[in-house]
Amino acid sequence: MIGTELARRDTRPRWLSGQSTGLRLARHTLTLVALAVVLVPFADLAVVTRDPWGELAQMARGLAWPAWGTVESPLEALGLTVAVALWGTLGGLVLGFPLALLFACSRLVRAGCAFVRAIHELFWALLFLQVFGLSAATALMALAIPYAGIFAKVFAEILEQIPGAPRDALPPGVSRLSRFVYAELPLAWTRLAAYTRYRFECALRASVLLGFVGLPTLGFQLETAFREGRYHEAGALLWLFYLLIASLPWWGHRRLIPLLAVGGLFLLAPWPEVSGSLLWRFVSQDIWPPALLAGDWHGVIDWLARIPDLGPAIGNTLLLGLLGSVGALLVALALWPLACRHFGNPATRLAGRGLLLFLRSTPELMLAFLFLLLLGPSLLPAWLALSLHNGALIAFLVARHADAITPGMPDARGVGRFAYELLPRVYPGMLALLYYRAEVILRETAILGMLGVATLGYYIDANFEYLLFDVAFFLLLITALLNIAVDALSRRLRPREVAVIDDPCQR
Numbered sequence: 001m002i003g004t005e006l007a008r009r010d011t012r013p014r015w016l017s018g019q020s021t022g023l024r025l026a027r028h029t030l031t032l033v034a035l036a037v038v039l040v041p042f043a044d045l046a047v048v049t050r051d052p053w054g055e056l057a058q059m060a061r062g063l064a065w066p067a068w069g070t071v072e073s074p075l076e077a078l079g080l081t082v083a084v085a086l087w088g089t090l091g092g093l094v095l096g097f098p099l100a101l102l103f104a105c106s107r108l109v110r111a112g113c114a115f116v117r118a119i120h121e122l123f124w125a126l127l128f129l130q131v132f133g134l135s136a137a138t139a140l141m142a143l144a145i146p147y148a149g150i151f152a153k154v155f156a157e158i159l160e161q162i163p164g165a166p167r168d169a170l171p172p173g174v175s176r177l178s179r180f181v182y183a184e185l186p187l188a189w190t191r192l193a194a195y196t197r198y199r200f201e202c203a204l205r206a207s208v209l210l211g212f213v214g215l216p217t218l219g220f221q222l223e224t225a226f227r228e229g230r231y232h233e234a235g236a237l238l239w240l241f242y243l244l245i246a247s248l249p250w251w252g253h254r255r256l257i258p259l260l261a262v263g264g265l266f267l268l269a270p271w272p273e274v275s276g277s278l279l280w281r282f283v284s285q286d287i288w289p290p291a292l293l294a295g296d297w298h299g300v301i302d303w304l305a306r307i308p309d310l311g312p313a314i315g316n317t318l319l320l321g322l323l324g325s326v327g328a329l330l331v332a333l334a335l336w337p338l339a340c341r342h343f344g345n346p347a348t349r350l351a352g353r354g355l356l357l358f359l360r361s362t363p364e365l366m367l368a369f370l371f372l373l374l375l376g377p378s379l380l381p382a383w384l385a386l387s388l389h390n391g392a393l394i395a396f397l398v399a400r401h402a403d404a405i406t407p408g409m410p411d412a413r414g415v416g417r418f419a420y421e422l423l424p425r426v427y428p429g430m431l432a433l434l435y436y437r438a439e440v441i442l443r444e445t446a447i448l449g450m451l452g453v454a455t456l457g458y459y460i461d462a463n464f465e466y467l468l469f470d471v472a473f474f475l476l477l478i479t480a481l482l483n484i485a486v487d488a489l490s491r492r493l494r495p496r497e498v499a500v501i502d503d504p505c506q507r
Contacts, residue, residue, distance in 0.1 A: 331391025
């Protein structure tokens with residue numbers, strides 16, 4: 001009997017019972033992939049257009065032969081895009097930096113920052129659109145508020161990593177402010193500045209996306225040109241967007257920031273005239289159920305009963321988030337060797353890096369919009385957009401990490417070097433990075449509903465359109481809670497002993 005039990009134990013797959021980091025990550029990966037495979041039949045991944053390849057060919061021709069002369073006021077659109085991104089980033093920085101100093105010691109601050117960053121910039125834009133209209137104030141608030149929560153979290157993490165020896169070396173009686181200014185801030189300054197530059201690059205992409213809700217940034221012209229089938233004009237606008245991102249190190253130099261900021265103020269004008277009483281009414285009354293304000297709890301229950309069944313929308317949001325995460329992992333596994341110095345030749349590596357730059361620089365919403373024109377309304381365009389964008393970002397960071405590795409088996413080439421030499425060394429960090437991206441992927445999943453995908457964003461956008469602000473705000477709360485829950489789960493699953501490849505301060 002004992003011998004039979006020992007034999008059973010010996011025949012078990014080792015990965016089922018091992019506790020090493022590699023085996024636990026393998027279990028996580030297989031569980032994610034198996035769960036995605038099981039749930040794929042429940043996702044609407046149908047192609048509902050007649051000729052997607054013909055439409056794709058027209059888009060490719062428009063990108064290859066852009067019609068520069070048909071673009072109206074390109075410099076004005078680019079200038080407004082930069083101005084919104086710059087002042088939105090500065091607003092988030094001003095709000096977020098003091099919160100970072102309180103982040104570690106205040107649970108209320110941590111909860112508030114988690115809430116504001118859990119709501120996508122476009123959802124904030126829809127909310128402030130009801131108060132400030134199609135103005136720069138809407139765009140700036142939509143960027144500054146979530147960025148404040150992001151800055152607070154990241155800056156707090158950077159400050160926590162500062163060694164305590166310089167602070168402890170100061171004489172007794174030195175104030176907390178002096179300790180921070182003279183012993184902590186100088187050590188953290190380089191990383192704080194580097195992350196601020198990275199967040200500004202993110203703000204440029206977000207500023208373009210604000211055009212999808214009607215704000216006159218570059219995205220407004222892009223969305224209009226693609227929707228009307230003017231692909232040659234859309235190609236010119238896309239090239240302008242990529243050139244804007246690629247040339248950021250030159251025109252975004254720190255010495256030019258004051259000049260850009262002052263010039264941006266003129267582009268952001270005119271500022272809207274907002275009545276304080278109307279703003280207070282919107283914040284204190286319009287976004288809350290009337291029964292709740294009256295203290296009528298039976299009325300609140302009736303109000304909740306009149307909200308359409310959100311089960312399918314929440315299910316689609318979580319399902320698309322899972323499929324997007326698994327898709328991003330598979331895309332990253334396939335693409336990172338294309339940009340790595342250990343594979344191919346200079347020409348193939350240049351092409352691979354160009355492909356990764358194209359995919360990671362194009363926001364998910366824009367990719368999903370293009371795929372929607374090609375494939376029709378379903379979860380498939382959203383899945384492709386999430387997988388390609390996030391997979392390319394992960395692949396880019398993994399390739400940079402692999403470039404710094406010196407192979408221990410110099411004779412290994414091709415598949416052998418990939419499978420036995422480099423992949424085991426980069427995969428733990430790759431999976432940890434995927435867990436970091438899980439919250440971002442779910443945020444983007446919800447916002448893709450604005451394109452007609454049946455996620456929570458679809459109902460949020462529809463209720464804003466019908467001026468049902470209380471229902472829309474309630475759905476925003478649900479979206480934020482889902483994001484916070486997924487972020488907490490990813491933090492729990494993420495291995496603590498693995499060094500994460502992604503360091504925004506080094507991008």
